Amino acid sequence: MKPTQKFFITVLLVVVPIVLTAQEKTKGTETVRFTTSIDCANCANKIMANLPHEKGVRDVKCDLETKEVAVTYQKDRNNPEQLKKAIEKLGFTAKVEKPEEKQAKKEK
Numbered sequence: 001m002k003p004t005q006k007f008f009i010t011v012l013l014v015v016v017p018i019v020l021t022a023q024e025k026t027k028g029t030e031t032v033r034f035t036t037s038i039d040c041a042n043c044a045n046k047i048m049a050n051l052p053h054e055k056g057v058r059d060v061k062c063d064l065e066t067k068e069v070a071v072t073y074q075k076d077r078n079n080p081e082q083l084k085k086a087i088e089k090l091g092f093t094a095k096v097e098k099p100e101e102k103q104a105k106k107e108k
Contacts, residue, residue: 029058031072032080037093038067046090054078054086068097 038044044062047069051060056077061070071083080096087094 028075029072030075031059031070032083033097034069034071034084034087034094035097036067036069036087036095038062038064038069040064043092047087047092050090051083051086054083057083069094 036047038047041064044064047062048060051057051069051071054073056074057071058074059070059072062068063070069087073083084094084096
């Protein structure tokens with residue numbers, strides 16, 4: 001076997017499992033949005049620093065303008081109610097925002 005063929009096969013054996021694992025991690029995730037009582041950068045930083053420690057949480061984004069927190073989590077490891085409790089434990093109010101409520105806000 002030529003050295004270039006060996007190299008190509010080695011790269012395939014390393015890259016393919018990494019790609020498949022990355023796809024599995026995004027499979028089964030969901031994003032939920034909460035309307036919260038955050039009002040400053042420190043509030044947002046507190047949520048963004050602590051919420052990722054909850055099981056299954058993949059990503060947390062805070063929007064100070066709309067006072068929304070978007071949490072991407074694994075559905076089999078967590079749920080919106082537990083995430084709501086985690087935000088409230090940090091000292092903030094949290095209400096799950098349903099997509100139809102957001103649409104109604106935009107129309108006003």
